[in-house]
Amino acid sequence: MANSTIRVAFTAGGSGGHVFPLLAILEGIQKVAGEEHVGVEVHYFGPDDKSIGFLDKSSLQIHKIIAGNGGFLGVCKTFLGIIQSLWLLLSYMPDVVFSKGSYGSLPIVIVAWLYRIPVVIHESDSIPGNANFFAVRFAKKVMVSFEHAKQFFKTKEPIMVGNPLRMGLYTPIAHEEAKKHFGFSVEKPLILVLGGSQGAVAINDFIVNLLPQLLQKTQVLHQVGSANYGGMRGEVAAMEDLGRVQNKDDYKIVGFLEGEEYHNALYAADLVISRAGAGVIFELAALNKPAILIPISGLANDHQLFNAQEYAEYGGAEIFEQANLLPHLFLERLFRILDTEEVRTKMVEGAKKFAAPHAAEQIAWEILLTGAAH
16 A cells, blocks of 8 residues: 555445444454554544434544435535535545445535545445435445345446444353343343334334243343333333233343443344344344344335345345234244254354455455555
8 A cells, every 4th residue: 555644534424324334444444554554544524413423432533514315405405515525525635435325425425526536335235225326426446235236336346345343243242141241041042122223113012012922931132212212111011010921020121222232232142133224134143143134114125125135045034024023923933943953053154154254344455445546
């Protein structure tokens, strides 16, 4: 790498799913730059929305830009963001721009193209979002997490790298100790139910209605979403009062798991029930956790369903579409996984084949090589 210091601009926004991977890639860049004895400077450019809060504790220097998401007002905001970005990128003048997509990335991507700064994009999902569909025409290099996504970027010869995860996820925690951390028995199987930071009302209600059967044989750690916590806690308390829930110590409800708590929860789980976002699928694969995936229904491009299907083809998970959540069939499949060692072993092996433990470093290399060549 010829440059003594490579300036990198990150851009994204819109949701945690777009900005969380940036933290992993930042770690990868710092690791690769240290090994190659190359100086590196990384700034973030994105909208002042809820996603920016996930970056507050990072070492990134943050620049807030105006950006809009759909409609006439969104177009106007994006135009203002482009004007604003002309000055911001001129002041920083990076060697490379790396975009994780979302509406918040478009002003920076467009201005980078105007300044002839190379753009590298990464698509987490099996079907690209609108921002990356648009941004690909300005990109020098495209990377993807799922094989299915390659067909949408044929003109750029996309590179398959997987989805980046932070190094801390790979710091092992003993399964038994992780269970004890939450006050669970080490003897009884533990199911971890995840619905994302906002929770998933359909999954929450479905699982709570199954508690009488689930708690006969398992323990449940249930992330319901911060906004849903009070209502779900009241609903479960009412079931306990009516005597519908026995072994109530085997069920624990939380609003949102993050940081070390989330880390412990993943290591504690014997089986995970989750939505099918790219981030969680690659986390489950990295830790070889058997899973049942329930993709969000009704999304414009059904990307979660395609994510889940590609992972299931490797054998790492079983899929239940939300419309087909039949209690009897669901319990039969769930207990079959927990009770059959051969089934669990196949799921673990499938997860291992799908996992991408070096994704963050691979992406970091591509970013730095592109920047160094600029």
